[in-house]
Structure formats: C-alpha cells, structure tokens
Amino acid sequence: MPRNTVIKTRLRNGLTVVLKSVHTAPVASFWVWYRVGSRHERTGRTGSSHWVEHMQFKGTAAFPADSVERAVSRVGGMWNAMTWIDWTAYFETMPADQIDLALQLEADRMVNSRYTKKDVQSERTVIISERQGSENQPTFLLSEEVQAAAFRVHPYHHEVLGDQVDIETMTRADLYAHYRAHYVPNNAIVVAVGDFKTTPMLKRIRALFGAVPKRDDPGLFVRPEPNQRGERRVHLEGEGQTAYLQAAYHAPAATDPDFFPMIVLDSILAGASSFNLFGGGISNKTSRLYRALVLTELAAGFSGNLAATVDPYLYSITCAVRADSALQKVEAALDEEMDRAMATPPAEEELAKAKKQARAMFAYSAESVSNLGFWYGFAEILDEYTWFTTYLDRLDAVTAADVQRVAQLVLTAANRTVGHYIPNDG
Amino acid sequence: MHSLPGPHDITRHTLPNGITVLARENPNSPAVVVDASIHAGSIYEGRSHAGLANFTAAMLMRGTRDASFDQIHERIESVGASLGSSCGVHTGGFGGKALAEDLDMLLATAADIVRNPTFPADHIERLRGETLTGLAMRAHNTRAMAALTFYEALFGGDHPYGYSNDGYPDTVAAITRTELKQYQRKHYGPAEMIVVIVGSVSTQAAVKLVEKHFGDWSNARQPARAPAPTGRALNGSENRRVQIPGKTQTDIVLGFFGPRRSDPDFQAVRVANSILGVFGMYGRLGQNVRKKRGMAYYSFSRADGSFGPGTWRLIAGVNPAKVDAAIATMLAEIDRLATRLVTPTELADSKSLILGRLPLQLETNEGVAGTLAAIELHSLELDYLQRLPDQINSLTRADIRGAAARLLDSKKHVLAVAGPE
Numbered sequence: 001m002p003r004n005t006v007i008k009t010r011l012r013n014g015l016t017v018v019l020k021s022v023h024t025a026p027v028a029s030f031w032v033w034y035r036v037g038s039r040h041e042r043t044g045r046t047g048s049s050h051w052v053e054h055m056q057f058k059g060t061a062a063f064p065a066d067s068v069e070r071a072v073s074r075v076g077g078m079w080n081a082m083t084w085i086d087w088t089a090y091f092e093t094m095p096a097d098q099i100d101l102a103l104q105l106e107a108d109r110m111v112n113s114r115y116t117k118k119d120v121q122s123e124r125t126v127i128i129s130e131r132q133g134s135e136n137q138p139t140f141l142l143s144e145e146v147q148a149a150a151f152r153v154h155p156y157h158h159e160v161l162g163d164q165v166d167i168e169t170m171t172r173a174d175l176y177a178h179y180r181a182h183y184v185p186n187n188a189i190v191v192a193v194g195d196f197k198t199t200p201m202l203k204r205i206r207a208l209f210g211a212v213p214k215r216d217d218p219g220l221f222v223r224p225e226p227n228q229r230g231e232r233r234v235h236l237e238g239e240g241q242t243a244y245l246q247a248a249y250h251a252p253a254a255t256d257p258d259f260f261p262m263i264v265l266d267s268i269l270a271g272a273s274s275f276n277l278f279g280g281g282i283s284n285k286t287s288r289l290y291r292a293l294v295l296t297e298l299a300a301g302f303s304g305n306l307a308a309t310v311d312p313y314l315y316s317i318t319c320a321v322r323a324d325s326a327l328q329k330v331e332a333a334l335d336e337e338m339d340r341a342m343a344t345p346p347a348e349e350e351l352a353k354a355k356k357q358a359r360a361m362f363a364y365s366a367e368s369v370s371n372l373g374f375w376y377g378f379a380e381i382l383d384e385y386t387w388f389t390t391y392l393d394r395l396d397a398v399t400a401a402d403v404q405r406v407a408q409l410v411l412t413a414a415n416r417t418v419g420h421y422i423p424n425d426g
Numbered sequence: 427m428h429s430l431p432g433p434h435d436i437t438r439h440t441l442p443n444g445i446t447v448l449a450r451e452n453p454n455s456p457a458v459v460v461d462a463s464i465h466a467g468s469i470y471e472g473r474s475h476a477g478l479a480n481f482t483a484a485m486l487m488r489g490t491r492d493a494s495f496d497q498i499h500e501r502i503e504s505v506g507a508s509l510g511s512s513c514g515v516h517t518g519g520f521g522g523k524a525l526a527e528d529l530d531m532l533l534a535t536a537a538d539i540v541r542n543p544t545f546p547a548d549h550i551e552r553l554r555g556e557t558l559t560g561l562a563m564r565a566h567n568t569r570a571m572a573a574l575t576f577y578e579a580l581f582g583g584d585h586p587y588g589y590s591n592d593g594y595p596d597t598v599a600a601i602t603r604t605e606l607k608q609y610q611r612k613h614y615g616p617a618e619m620i621v622v623i624v625g626s627v628s629t630q631a632a633v634k635l636v637e638k639h640f641g642d643w644s645n646a647r648q649p650a651r652a653p654a655p656t657g658r659a660l661n662g663s664e665n666r667r668v669q670i671p672g673k674t675q676t677d678i679v680l681g682f683f684g685p686r687r688s689d690p691d692f693q694a695v696r697v698a699n700s701i702l703g704v705f706g707m708y709g710r711l712g713q714n715v716r717k718k719r720g721m722a723y724y725s726f727s728r729a730d731g732s733f734g735p736g737t738w739r740l741i742a743g744v745n746p747a748k749v750d751a752a753i754a755t756m757l758a759e760i761d762r763l764a765t766r767l768v769t770p771t772e773l774a775d776s777k778s779l780i781l782g783r784l785p786l787q788l789e790t791n792e793g794v795a796g797t798l799a800a801i802e803l804h805s806l807e808l809d810y811l812q813r814l815p816d817q818i819n820s821l822t823r824a825d826i827r828g829a830a831a832r833l834l835d836s837k838k839h840v841l842a843v844a845g846p847e
Contacts, residue, residue: 024454024455024789025454025785025788025789026785027785027786027789057707066706069706069707070705070706070775072706073705073706073775073779074775074778074779074782075778075782076778076779076780076781076782076783076784076785076786077782077786078783078786093786094786095782095785095786098782121720122719122720123720124720125720125721125745126716126720126722126723127723128745129675129720129721129722129723129743129744129745130723132674132675132745133674133675133723133724133743135674135675136567136568136569136673136674136675138566238672239566239670239671239672239673240562240563240566240672241562241563241565241566242559242562242563242566271503272503272506282502282503282506282507282508283499283502283503283508283510284503285495285499285503286496286499286500286503286504294552294556295552297551297552297555300555300556300559300560301556320559320563321559322555322556322559323555323558323559323562324555349504353503353504356504356505356506357503357504357505357506358506359506359525360457360505360506360507360524360525361506363455363456363457363525364457364523366455366456367455367457367789367790367791368789368790369789424672425566
C-alpha cells in the first residue's frame with residue numbers, strides 16, 4: 001500500500017480531516033471520532049459517554065431517527081458506533097456513490113441531536129438491559145472488578161457501560177451537557193476511506209463541517225495513577241461451573257517508545273492479535289502461554305489483551321480453568337512464563353515470527369475500507385495517522401533486548417492485579 | 427472493473443476425482459482465502475454419537491503422518507497465515523488465509539490434515555477436556571441454552587438439525603479414538619468436495635495447486651450423500667424454559683420451520699424476514715421491542731435454509747420481568763406479517779437493502795469466497811448474482827405475505843426461554 005496518498009488537514013474550526021482514496025471496490029467508509037470516552041466521566045455520571053452514543057441515533061430535526069436509519073439501509077449501507085475508554089467513534093460504510101449521506105448525517109448530529117426526555121427514558125432501559133446481558137458473562141464481571149482494583153485514581157477505573165446506579169439516576173440534562181461539551185469540531189477527527197476523489201471529498205467536508213462553530217476545548221480529564229506498590233488481588237464469586245483467572249499488568253501507553261516492544265512481547269506470550277475491532281487475528285497455538293496453559297491441560301483456553309490507549313492502561317491475560325484443573329495451578333504456570341520472559345530475551349525466531357505475523361495481519365486488514373477507516377481514526381486519537389503507517393517499521397526495529405527490558409518493567413507481580421472468579425457450582 | 431463475481435471472472439473446474447474448484451482472482455489484495463467443504467458433517471454421526479463429527483474435524487490439525495501438532499501450527503502461524511478445520515450439519519472442511527506467497531504451503535498443510543491425520547491419543551484427551559469445559563460454560567450461557575433448546579424442541583432431539591453437533595457431556599465423554607479414525611476414513615474424501623480460492627492468484631494457478639495437493643486423493647469408502655432431512659407439522663405451540671439461577675438477563679428464541687434453500691419462495695422469505703427483523707435497526711422487531719418499548723438491548727430475526735427445512739427465528743435478550751411482554755410483541759408481529767400486506771415502502775426498502783448491500787458483502791476475499799461456496803453447494807448458477815436483482819425486484823407484497831403465511835402461525839410456534847426464573 002503506498003504511503004504517500006493519505007491527505008491530512010485541519011479546518012479553521014479545529015476539525016482534523018484524514019482522507020485516503022482506495023479504488024479496489026465501489027465502497028467508501030466515513031468515520032467521525034470524538035476524543036471522549038469513559039475516562040472523561042466523573043463519579044455519578046459513569047456511562048454517560050456510552051449513553052450519549054446511543055442518543056446520537058435518536059435523530060435531529062433534519063434527520064429524524066427513522067428516516068436516517070431508513071436512508072442508510074435502503075442503499076445497503078452499514079452504520080454503527082462504539083464507545084471506549086478514550087474515544088467514541090461513528091461510521092457509515094456505503095456504496096461509494098451514496099457516501100454523501102454519511103457526511104450530511106454526521107455533520108448534522110455533531111450539533112443538532114435532540115435528546116428528548118422520552119428517548120432518554122426508553123434508552124435507559126435499553127442500556128440497563130445491555131449491562132444485564134454483559135453481567136450474564138462471568139468474564140465481564142471479573143474484568144470489571146480487576147479494572148477497578150488496578151486503577152484507584154485514574155478514571156480508567158470504571159467500565160464503559162457505567163455503574164448501574166448511575167444509569168438509573170442520570171438525567172437528560174447530564175447527558176445533553178456531556179454531548180455539548182465534547183461533540184465539538186476541535187475535539188473531533190473525520191476520516192474517509194474508499195472509492196472517491198480526495199479533492200471533491202475535502203471540498204464537501206469543508207462545506208458541511210466547516211460551518212460548525214469551534215468551542216472551548218474540553219481537554220483530557222487527567223488523574224495519573226500512582227505507581228502500584230505491590231500485587232493486588234480480587235476474589236469474585238458467582239454462578240456457573242467454570243473458574244476464570246485474570247492477571248492485569250499496568251502497561252505503556254500507545255505513544256510510549258516501550259509500546260512496540262510490548263506488542264512483540266504480547267505476540268510471543270499470547271499470540272498475534274490485531275487492535276482492529278473488525279477482527280483479523282490468527283490462532284495462537286504456538287504461543288508460549290498456549291504451550292504452558294493449554295497443552296499442559298490446565299486451562300481450556302486463554303486470551304491476551306494489549307490495548308493501545310492514550311494513558312497507560314492494562315495488559316491482561318484471561319484464562320478459563322479446565323473442569324479437572326484448579327485456579328492455583330493455572331496461576332503458578334502463568335507466573336513461571338512471566339518469570340521466564342523477564343529472565344531471558346526471546347529467541348530471534350520468536351521475534352521474526354511476531355514481525356511477519358503483524359505484516360500479514362496488516363495486509364488482511366487493508367482489504368476493507370471500514371478497517372482502514374478504523375485504523376486512521378484510531379491512530380489519530382492516540383497520536384497521528386502516521387502511528388499506523390509507520391507501525392510495521394517501528395515493530396521491525398524492536399530487538400530481543402527491548403522485549404526483555406519491557407518484560408522486566410511490566411510483568412512484575414508488584415505491577416499487577418490478579419482476579420479469581422470462583423463458581424458456586426464448580 | 428467493479429462488477430460482481432460472475433461467469434466472466436469465476437473459473438469452475440471439476441477434477442476427475444470429484445473435487446470442484448471455484449476460483450476468482452483479486453489482483454488488489456496481497457492475500458488469498460481458501461474455503462473447502464467436504465460432505466462429512468454431523469448428519470452422518472447420529473444422536474447417540476453427538477459431537478463425533480466436530481471432534482473429528484477438530485482433531486485433524488492435531489497431528490498427521492508427516493507433521494506433529496507443533497509443526498503444523500508453526501508452519502501456519504510463523505507466516506501469519508490461518509487454517510482451521512470445522513464442521514456443520516451437512517459439510518465439514520477447512521478454511522484459511524495467507525499472503526499469496528504462502529498459498530502453496532497453506533494448501534499442502536490443508537491436504538495433509540484432511541488426508542493423513544493420526545489422532546494422537548494425548549491430544550484426544552486434551553481436546554476432550556477442553557470440550558467438556560466448553561459444554562459446562564454453555565450450560566450457564568443463557569443465549570446458547572435458548573438456542574440449543576429451541577432447535578431440540580422444533581426438530582426433535584434425535585433429528586440431525588435438532589440435537590447439538592457440539593455434543594453433550596455424556597456423548598463427548600464416550601467418543602473413542604477408533605470412532606474418530608473411522609469417521610475420518612469413511613467420510614473425508616474428494617467426492618463432491620468443493621474448494622474455493624479467492625485472492626491474488628490467477629485462476630489457472632489456483633486450479634493447478636488444488637490438482638497438485640488433492641488431485642490424487644481417492645476414497646472408495648465414502649458413502650452417498652445423505653438425503654435431505656424432513657420437518658414435521660406443528661400441531662400447536664411448544665414452550666420450554668431453562669432456569670439458570672443467578673443470571674441478570676433472559677434470552678428468548680421464538681420460531682418456526684423456515685424455508686429450504688431450494689424452495690421457490692426462498693427469496694420472498696428473505697425479504698419478509700428483512701422487514702420483520704433486519705432492515706434499519708432490526709426491522710419491525712427493532713422498532714417495537716427495542717425502540718418503542720425499551721424492552722431489550724437486542725431483538726432481531728433470522729431466516730436460514732439449507733438442504734432440509736431451515737428455521738425462522740425471532741431472538742431477543744430482555745430483562746427477566748419483561749419476558750412475557752416481549753413474547754406478546756413478537757407474536758403480534760408474526761400475525762401482522764402473516765395476515766396483512768407489508769407497505770409498498772417497506773417492500774421497496776428491503777429489496778433495496780438486499781441488493782445494495784452486495785458490494786459491501788463482496789468487498790473482501792472472504793466475502794467472495796463464502797458466496798462462491800454457497801453457489802456451488804446449493805447448485806445455483808454462476809450468474810446467480812447477476813440474476814438476483816430480477817428475482818428480488820419481481821417480488822410483490824402478496825408474495826411476501828404468502829411466504830410468511832406459509833411458514834408462520836403465531837398459534838403454532840416453538841418458544842425457548844433461558845434465564846434466572
């Protein structure tokens with residue numbers, strides 16, 4: 001993929017625009033990213049970013065909810081949105097000749113969403129239902145507790161969905177204020193990828209988004225997490241027959257030079273994974289933890305999760321304990337692998353494998369304009385789109401010594417929170 | 427340059443041993459996708475051996491005459507490729523992807539696992555333990571239990587579409603190494619096998635590679651293809667509840683027999699289902715269960731059809747206190763669809779969605795490969811996508827009501843509910 005074809009500019013109102021033409025299929029993907037996520041929420045209003053995302057589908061005067069939904073679907077388009085700790089993103093992927101609708105819709109709902117009391121009330125029960133569905137999963141309950149124990153001060157402390165009590169008590173005014181404060185052009189990035197010419201696309205974006213007034217920069221809500229001084233442990237009891245273990249280590253932020261060695265470390269320990277929300281991972285049956293946990297018949301399965309985030313977040317390993325095994329055995333085997341990663345640098349073959357896997361997964365993800373749209377916007381949230389375009393080069397530069405050094409920094413017991421889910425029917 | 431796959435760019439070639447290759451080149455992608463089907467699905471195992479076909483498929487990658495588990499996976503993973511073996515009711519097979527330069531290796535490995543698996547005893551026990559843990563998780567998963575219970579109730583627990591092809595704790599515990607070996611020897615072979623290759627490889631090169639790795643494969647034991655299963659008449663409604671104390675949400679599946687893929691009204695059912703639970707934010711169900719009443723986080727419908735009768739399902743996850751209200755709304759929507767004409771706008775909207783979505787579905791190599799595999803498996807023509815617009819556009823409001831009335835009757839439904847009470 002040529003690297004010189006990305007166009008990036010900033011409009012006078014502060015809106016960042018990233019464009020890339022891709023002419024392989026008659027489709028286009030349009031994204032708007034806002035620098036707002038659960039980390040911007042104060043106590044009592046947790047979950048407001050996610051709820052605001054839901055409300056953004058409730059319509060404006062120009063685009064009532066039903067009519068937009070219909071307009072997007074009628075042409076075969078797909079649209080959705082997602083909220084995470086650092087950001088909220090909206091996208092439409094459409095037949096290329098229909099993409100203008102996405103621009104109109106997104107420019108309009110950046111300022112004109114209605115937030116009627118009735119819609120707020122009906123969405124409250126939908127979100128409670130979404131939370132109850134998540135609570136049906138033991139791994140959700142466990143992650144939520146581990147995350148809360150790992151962050152005492154930093155607002156990464158709470159779940160994106162928010163606490164039940166806040167979902168029950170937040171008002172229309174709370175949600176609308178959150179929307180008005182954060183949905184401003186100087187806090188947003190628009191990305192278009194697909195089968196279009198960039199000059200008319202930029203002109204159209206200027207025409208539609210350029211008129212949205214700049215407002216106060218909401219800024220980041222920053223309360224750095226103090227260094228952890230010793231292992232934290234969480235015990236959770238719940239229904240089911242299966243026990244789960246989660247170990248979560250404070251890990252470098254995406255812009256930290258240590259982040260790329262961390263990607264290689266994750267790949268060696270838990271298998272290659274993609275940050276892309278649309279999947280594209282490969283199997284991990286030759287990873288160190290598969291050999292140590294699954295081939296030894298201690299765990300039925302496991303996953304490693306390294307998140308690329310604005311502030312330092314967590315690197316976590318989650319294991320489902322086999323019915324004929326025990327939590328303590330899984331934890332001991334995990335500890336042994338973490339000790340090994342700290343004690344010895346990885347073999348050159350392991351390093352080479354991690355790099356080739358990343359190259360292949362990049363090639364796969366470039367097949368889809370939605371994937372590319374995700375990547376450019378995500379990289380802009382973290383840093384600049386070049387974070388994505390230079391990703392493979394920076395990964396290539398990682399040495400075995402880098403990996404060991406970062407392992408020694410991250411994988412210590414004092415830097416982690418360990419969670420146990422103990423089933424009542426086990 | 428942007429035409430949909432069709433006779434002009436799909437190569438279809440049948441080898442002397444019965445394998446049909448479908449290939450389409452995509453010069454824009456550096457990668458290749460492979461998708462292969464073999465008639466080795468769970469329909470050949472029987473309820474008493476539920477899980478055998480799946481267990482067999484999962485064991486294929488655990489060791490062959492020429493390569494160990496580690497060697498197989500090292501080959502695949504070290505180049506960032508993927509390869510997996512799996513199985514459905516009718517067919518099993520393998521699927522994978524790789525950078526173009528690794529396609530030969532991918533097909534060589536795929537041929538090795540389906541032709542020469544050795545079923546190492548230690549891996550059988552390891553996999554059995556993982557599967558049993560997975561089944562224990564399933565027993566505590568409301569969504570999975572509602573689905574499982576629905577299929578058992580609709581088709582009957584012994585029907586190949588009715589029981590779970592993941593198996594049950596007792597059947598999985600009883601599967602022996604001999605049964606696994608015999609299942610592979612009998613059912614894995616080239617007769618009526620389909621191999622689809624899509625990506626940055628010429629169609630001639632794709633056919634040659636399949637010939638190279640599978641051309642000399644034969645299996646005299648392979649039985650004739652199983653006849654398509656039949657359904658039954660529902661005399662009334664059947665309700666089943668699965669209690670999983672401690673859960674916070676209840677999952678509902680309410681449904682009926684669906685169309686066969688070969689039924690003349692298959693596309694009419696597709697459009698009717700789009701109106702019911704797909705279009706926009708999940709069609710009429712999305713409007714009335716989620717949006718207007720705020721009863722659920724999700725609520726949608728699915729109509730599937732294979733060789734035998736498919737299913738038409740209405741699905742929702744709701745607060746335990748709202749189960750009855752959600753079911754009442756679903757039943758009302760069923761009556762409405764089966765007895766009243768949809769509006770001209772609804773019909774036009776869903777037709778437009780189905781046809782407009784094609785470029786998105788066919789953007790990636792995987793999307794194209796899946797479509798080509800379905801075309802071949804169900805004996806559709808290579809110009810299926812070219813003819814689809816006429817088929818869809820000719821449907822009338824009466825066709826939609828007719829298809830719904832044929833399959834949906836709110837007084838003869840199967841309901842499965844899994845939740846805390």
